[in-house]
Amino acid sequence: MxxxxxxxxxxxxxxxxxxxxxxxxxxxxxxxxxxxxxxxxxxxxxxxxxxxxxxxxxxxxxxxxxxxxxxxxxxxxxxxxxxxxxxAGAPPAPAPGPSREVRQSILDLLDRLPRAAAFVTSATLEVIAWNDLAAALMEDFSALSRRDRNLVRRAFLDPRPGGRRLYGASDPDEFARHAARRLRATAARYPDDPEVAGLVAELLAGSEEFTRLWHSHDVSAVPTLRKTFQHPLVGPITLNCDALDIADRDQQVVIYTAVPGSSSEEALRLLSVIGTQRVDVPG
Known part of the structure; x- marks a missing residue:
């Protein structure tokens, strides 16, 4: 002290x-x-x-x-x-569970990226905030329950709408490995959180692939810097992928952007128009 x-x-x-x-x-x-x-x-x-x-x-x-x-x-x-x-010589106790509260400045940032698809994930990879273009590229998250907005659950347990796993992304297997590793690290940070424990138990019971990855005890994840989405309306869109850590909330901002002047930039611009006409998604 x-x-x-x-x-x-x-x-x-x-x-x-x-x-x-x-x-x-x-x-x-x-x-x-x-x-x-x-x-x-x-x-x-x-x-x-x-x-x-x-x-x-x-x-x-x-x-x-x-x-x-x-x-x-x-x-x-x-x-x-x-x-x-x-x-005072009494380091603060760890947070009991992952934060789902997104700072207003981050919400404002999502709105200020009209040419990028951007969303925020919690430590359990639940999508907790998004902009219109992210909803148009992936799906209308506002129409989903909290359970169905969890990307780990979507990777291992959910059916594939239209035959597309993880929104038709080109790296579903790599993302699944990445998600399992992140969730194992999250479980170590929040050992007493019942929601984290329940998610892990559900995945272990429902997915042999997750069980195999979980028991490998890997926690380091290599980010995917580029991926292609097979979108049902505008076709293939190849995007750069960047993830920015929000350290104090244990969250990430994921941003998908197209190379300027590329056909994917045109497709993304078209999708932003189609998306805002199809769905009404809060930023």
Whole structure:
């Protein structure tokens, strides 16, 4: 526990919050910037004396419950909350399960890529956000249940609509290997999450291919940098594939783009028009 750094950090976070931010009146005699110590203590459900000792670098190591109260009272971001725990000598507990909440800035990014098919996957490869072109290229994810938006399940268990496995992509077997490896790594990061455990059990029970890949214990995945989709309306579309990690959410943004001036770029542009006419998909 770094008492001095913890004290300075708490004070700096307290002084940046205006009383109105937490529903408190400013009052005519307020002489300190931000909140008073006793106000933070009240919001965190701890004693004012104990909080004062923390800011004076004299307090004992706070419990996880106290740290959670302070993080809530001081309106800390995820990064700040983790920093608070490390300063207190109590590293934050791992997340109980994969996050499905997509940051607004990422949702805005998807909308700003009208010439690219882009979507976000969780740590279990569930598609949790997408743009119109991704829906037109692959399928209308808004019409599917959460279960059917999981790409690992689609790779190993689901029937192939129109005889096309994984939307007619040219690398279904390689993607299946990639998905199994990612899911094994995910299961290690979230060993107590029932949803992850249930997905693995379902796949083991329903797919010999997944069982074989699972028992290989491979966790490293080689990304596919280019693939071709056999689309039922516009024919083959060859696209570059890039995956960008969102580390703090354990998510990925997958972006498919065509080479400028190529026939695939024309097909993708046509598909964007056809897709917006066929389906109404939120970004």
């Amino acid at each position: 770094d008492r001095r750094e913890l004290a300075d950090f708490l004070r700096s976070r307290r002084e940046r919050i205006a009383p109105a931010d937490v529903g408190l009146p400013a009052g005519p005699r307020r002489r300190t910037p931000g909140l008073r110590r006793e106000e933070v203590a009240q919001l965190a459900f701890i004693s004012a004396e104990y909080y004062a000792r923390l800011e004076q670098a004299r307090g004992p190591r706070p419990s996880r419950e106290v740290l959670a109260g302070l993080a809530r009272a001081l309106r800390l971001s995820d990064v700040e909350r983790a920093h608070l725990h490390h300063l």
